[in-house]
Amino acid sequence: MKKCDICGKFEAQMKVRQVDKDGKQSEVEVCVECARQRGFSEAEKVKIHVAEVLSEMKQDVKDDDRKVLCPSCGMSYADFKRLGRLGCAQCYDSFRERLEPLVRRLHGAVQHVGKSTTTGRKHAQERMNRQRLTEELDQAIKNEDYEKAAAVRDQMRRLETNARG
Amino acid sequence: MLAAEPVGRWLGAAGPESDIVVSCRVRLARNIADAPFVSMAKPTDQSRVVDTVRWAVQDAKLLEQGRFLDDEQLTEERGRFLLERHLVSPDFVSTKVRRGFYVASDESLSLMVNEEDHLRFQALVSGFDFALAYDTVARLDSLLDDQIGYAFSEQFGFLTACPSNLGTGMRASVLVHLPGLVLTREIEKVLRGAVHVGLLVRGLYGEGSDTKGYFFQISNQKTLGVSEAEIIETVSASCRQVIDYERKAREYLVENLRNEVEDKVFRSLAMLRSARILPSDEATNLLATVRFGVSMGIINELSLAQVSRLLILVRPENLQATLGEKLATPERDVRRAAFVRETLVN
Numbered sequence: 001m002k003k004c005d006i007c008g009k010f011e012a013q014m015k016v017r018q019v020d021k022d023g024k025q026s027e028v029e030v031c032v033e034c035a036r037q038r039g040f041s042e043a044e045k046v047k048i049h050v051a052e053v054l055s056e057m058k059q060d061v062k063d064d065d066r067k068v069l070c071p072s073c074g075m076s077y078a079d080f081k082r083l084g085r086l087g088c089a090q091c092y093d094s095f096r097e098r099l100e101p102l103v104r105r106l107h108g109a110v111q112h113v114g115k116s117t118t119t120g121r122k123h124a125q126e127r128m129n130r131q132r133l134t135e136e137l138d139q140a141i142k143n144e145d146y147e148k149a150a151a152v153r154d155q156m157r158r159l160e161t162n163a164r165g
Numbered sequence: 166m167l168a169a170e171p172v173g174r175w176l177g178a179a180g181p182e183s184d185i186v187v188s189c190r191v192r193l194a195r196n197i198a199d200a201p202f203v204s205m206a207k208p209t210d211q212s213r214v215v216d217t218v219r220w221a222v223q224d225a226k227l228l229e230q231g232r233f234l235d236d237e238q239l240t241e242e243r244g245r246f247l248l249e250r251h252l253v254s255p256d257f258v259s260t261k262v263r264r265g266f267y268v269a270s271d272e273s274l275s276l277m278v279n280e281e282d283h284l285r286f287q288a289l290v291s292g293f294d295f296a297l298a299y300d301t302v303a304r305l306d307s308l309l310d311d312q313i314g315y316a317f318s319e320q321f322g323f324l325t326a327c328p329s330n331l332g333t334g335m336r337a338s339v340l341v342h343l344p345g346l347v348l349t350r351e352i353e354k355v356l357r358g359a360v361h362v363g364l365l366v367r368g369l370y371g372e373g374s375d376t377k378g379y380f381f382q383i384s385n386q387k388t389l390g391v392s393e394a395e396i397i398e399t400v401s402a403s404c405r406q407v408i409d410y411e412r413k414a415r416e417y418l419v420e421n422l423r424n425e426v427e428d429k430v431f432r433s434l435a436m437l438r439s440a441r442i443l444p445s446d447e448a449t450n451l452l453a454t455v456r457f458g459v460s461m462g463i464i465n466e467l468s469l470a471q472v473s474r475l476l477i478l479v480r481p482e483n484l485q486a487t488l489g490e491k492l493a494t495p496e497r498d499v500r501r502a503a504f505v506r507e508t509l510v511n
Contacts, residue, residue, distance in 0.1 A: 011363050032357050049363070050329045050386050073205045085281065085326040087205035089198060089316035092324055103321070103328050109390020112322030114333035117315045 002049070002105065004031035011049065053105055054084045070094035129159060166268050167232065167243070169486040172477050173250060173272030173289065178469035180292020184460035185411050186404065187340040187380065187473070190251075191298040191397075192287040193306055194325045194334035198314040202326045203262060203279050211279055215265035218278045221312035222267050227305075231269040239264055242482055249480035251289060253277055274305055282326050282334075284309070293404060295337060295397045303393075322389060332389030337400045341407060344379040344457040345414030348426075355410045359383050359403045377446065378453030378476075383407070415461060430458030438509050443502035448479040467509075475508060 002012040005028045012029035058081060065078035075087030077095050086092070092099060103110050133156045140149040166173075175188045196202060197217060201210050219233050234243075244258035252268060257280040265278035267286075276286035286309075288301035316324040322332035330336075346352040356366045367382045383403055385396045418426050433454035437443075456472045458464035478487050484501055485491055492500055 010361050013360060032360060054327075054329065073201050075205055083204055085204045086202055086328070088201045089196065089318075089324045091202075092318060092321055099328060103331060103389065106329050107332065107387050107389040109332075109387075111320060112318075112332045112389055114322060114335070114392045117310050117317045117323070 002029055004034055005029050006034040007031060013049065050106055057081050057102070058084065068095065130156065166270050166272050169478060169483050172474045175273060175289045175291045176470065176473040176477060177291055178473055180290060180294045182293040182408055183291060183469055185341055185408050186293040187342055188289055188291055189293060189295050189298045190287055190289050190338050191295065191302045192285060192336045193302055194282045194330045195284040195323055196316040196325065197283050198316045200283065203281060203283065204326060208263060211263035214283050215263060215278050217313060218265055218284060221309050224312050225308040227267065231267055231274070234266045236263045236265065239266060246482035246486060249483050250477055254280060256280055273301060293339070295401055299393065299397060330388055333391065333393050333396060335388055335393055335396055336384050337397050338382050338384030339400060339404045340380060340382050341404065342380055342456060343411050344454065345411045345418055347379045349414045349417060351410065351414060355407055356381065358406060362399060362403060363387055364400065364403055378449045380453065419461065427463055430454055430463050434458065434464060437505050440502045442498045443505060444498050445479060445481055445501070448501060448505065449476060452476050452479065475505065479505065
């Protein structure tokens, strides 16, 4: 997360626009304590960091973003910026370059250190294989390719024995 | 769980520090690996996800301890009913997507299908007990993980629709009652401490709500690059500080402003006992003050559990479910007043 521009210690929670005597504008992101110490108006509502990052992203859609698409679900990066939500798991690969800096801004990190999943993926893989083979079997029968159908059926039987064993 | 009574177990005020900490909640966000996320899901995809989750819930033998509802059974009224009981989010109630919902009989566990992610499930427990909340939700997570293939990557962890939930996909939050700090005008200072360490502070019903009845919700924002245990420790540490400050504020009030506190508390109780017209928000505020009185030992004829139960049952959909009638606002406010009066007599 973004650290305060003044103390560098705590999370920046407010954006303050300053105008100096020459009329020059500058912006600082400060933590609540530094804001208070400098007498920045408390009327400035403390923005919640994540919501702010996401709403900024919404305003910042570039032409380039429209051209980058996820081949799996068809979402464009521009769509993502507007919606604030991705279209599928593959989007994380499709948009990796653009997402990494965003993820770093949101979490201050880009590497997961919590728990993992493993079992479900194995079952899901098995289910998908079974589904694919069923389709192949149906297709082979439709084409009257009985040799192929028998081979596929054998494969399915083998899978089932492995799964049970 | 789907009728007004009994109210959720987490309202029994049996947990630690219940006088200040109403409840702890741990929520996990998960998506199924081979299906488009909610925002790109066509109705057939949405239904397929609901079916997959329903089968997983069934195979994990969870229907023995709870119920699964389809989209057709999730009417607007039911949605609002569940929202009032802290079991679903406002987004879930208003979305046009096909949804599913599972809830355990004692409401300690609930699962939304196709809210922002395919699965969002939570454990809700009484008092300051993250260990129990996390344990409960992690067990559900394992059971479902066995049945479903979650979308997951080594780098980003559990893949969520919004990158703000990546990694652990976990939101740990605590609902605290802080009348002491509000009345001694120290609330801003104390809550800023939580905000300082990157936590989120909100009013009673979550995002966008104001702080009704001195209730506040503190939760983590960061979900990636931290472990589940670290998240809980951060929220817990902040909560421990807040509890400490609240106890000191309450002590101060009792020592220096006892009459004022008693006056406020007993006036609220008297109002609840005699009002003929009682709007929902007013009931909530009055009950919250009475809760303060009960937790301070000033009011002895009511328990925390009784007040917590009332705080849910005065809400519009829950009230109508209790009375077994649909009522429009003016009539509802009259009937609410009567219901509260009757309840407080006993």
